[in-house]
Amino acid sequence: MLKILDRYIIKTFFGPFFFIFSVLFFIFIVNIIWVQLGQFMGKGLSTWQIVKLLFYLGVSVISMVLPLTILLASIMSFGEFGERYELAAMKAAGISLTRVMVPLLGVSVIMAVMLYFFSNNIIPDFQRKAKNMLFNIAQTKPALNFTPGQFIDQIPGNMVKFDKIYGENAENIEGVFVHKKATTYENQQTILAEKGRFVPAANSNYLKLVLYNGYVYDDNFAGRGENVRLKQPDQVIKFDSLVSHFDVSEIINKAIEEEKITDDYRFQTFNELDKTIDKTKKDNDKFFTNVNNDVLNQTNSVITYMDMKQNRAKTKPKQLLKLDTVKSEKRLEILNNAYQRLDNLKSTVDGKANEIDPGIKYYSKVVIYQQRIVTYSFTCIIFFLIGSSLGSIIRKGGMGLPVIIAIVIFIIFYVINVSTENMAWSGKLNPYLAAWIPNIVLFPFGIWMTYKALTDSQLFDAEKYKALFKPIINLFVKNKEHKRYQ
Secondary structure, three states, X not given: OHHHHHHHHHHHHHHHHHHXXXXXXXXXXXXXXXXXXXXXXXOOOOHHHHHHHHHHHHHOOHHHHHHHHHHHHHHHHHHHHHHOOHHHHHHHOOOOHHHHHHHHHHHHHHHHHHHHHHHHHHHHHHHHHHHHHHHXXXXXXXXXXXXXXXXXXXXXXXXXXXXXXXXXXXXXXXXXXXXXXXXOOOOEEEEEEEEEXXXXXXXXXXXXXXXXXXXXXXXXXXXXXXXXXXXXXXXXXXXXXXXXXXXXXXHXXXXXXXXXXXXXXXXXXXXXXHHHHHHHHHHHHHHHHHHHHHHHHHHHHHHHHHHHHHXXXXXXXXXXXXXXXXXXXXXXXXXXXXHHHHHHHHHHHHHHHHHHXXXXXXXXXXXXXXXXXXXXXXXXXXXXXXXXXXXXXXXXXXXXXXXXXXXXHHHHHHHHHHHHHHHHHOOOOOHHHHHHHHHHHHHHHHHHHHHHHHOOOOOOXXXXXXXXXXXXXXXXXXXXXXXXXX
């Protein structure tokens, strides 16, 4: 009997689970598309390449989507149990709410363990693929992504700028500037033209550009000495039409998934991150020691200078009539030099502080990223406790009230998450503690909600709260006599 009930509970849970997971995953993917849209446009990417990139990026959001899905699915499933009076029937049959929660608690624990291994072993690999693919896309096919009025220097050996681009396929251009990059022993060449047009080239590895009404400024005396340049200056050639070919084989044939970036901490597993954290900590300690020594040496130098000048001013003999004047001048000189040295010391300290901040921020980022491999797994269990308890209390299924409650709880979790992260980056909070604070805050709330659900507490009964605060409200309300006795 209980096995049948367990299967029914799990089946009821997974119904909204898969739907919610799909919706949330789609929402996060849309957010990624919105952020990365500029890197997709005009790059000549195939549909398959875009889908593959979105898949690589989408895998990393599962660690955030899964806890929220468990929260919302548990609220909805237990809310439906309460709305259809199934929880009441189970309790009448002698089945406690704890026993009803056990199978889904087991499912949540299994999902939490799976999320840990997924975050530790799979997400780093997809993070590496996604970041390298984004980098390669940014460097790929710039000839198809000209921006009017901006210099483009990604075409090998050339820098170009077009004032205006128009046409059905953006093939017509006006206000053309083309500069050939060259070394000391190569000819410098610059082309200016009123207008031009991109046309298909016989060889796909070349970009063909036909220019009209312009000038070619050419230096044919590279490497021949300054005297030759003075005698024979740059030559200018006027043309009515000119055909230029740009060799873009290097970027067109470039593998879009070639992995050049390999040293990012997000590509590492939990154990590998331990080594990165130890190395970063040692580097920071070494840097802090050097900073302390530098500042201490400069401080001692200032103090020694002030003592030396003051003692020299006291011991140096002066005439009786000019003693006060000379003494005052010496003091002024000492103070000016001391202030100057203090300003230099302050500038040094400020500069060192600017160098310290990136080290602290990087260390905190690595620690928080490592700890979240574990913390998000615990968040799944905490969200289940909160969601199942809330669902059994509000006794309301569907996409209405449960969705609102789940969003509010997730926003609270997210705000705490981001706030503690920023505090850790600035060095105001231990990064290990910052990664765990959201769970530390929500876990007692989850236990309290579970206790309220097990004791059949009317948590959302408005009359109960009115009765609780009624003595306080009566203190500020003036009693009115009934009209009958006035």
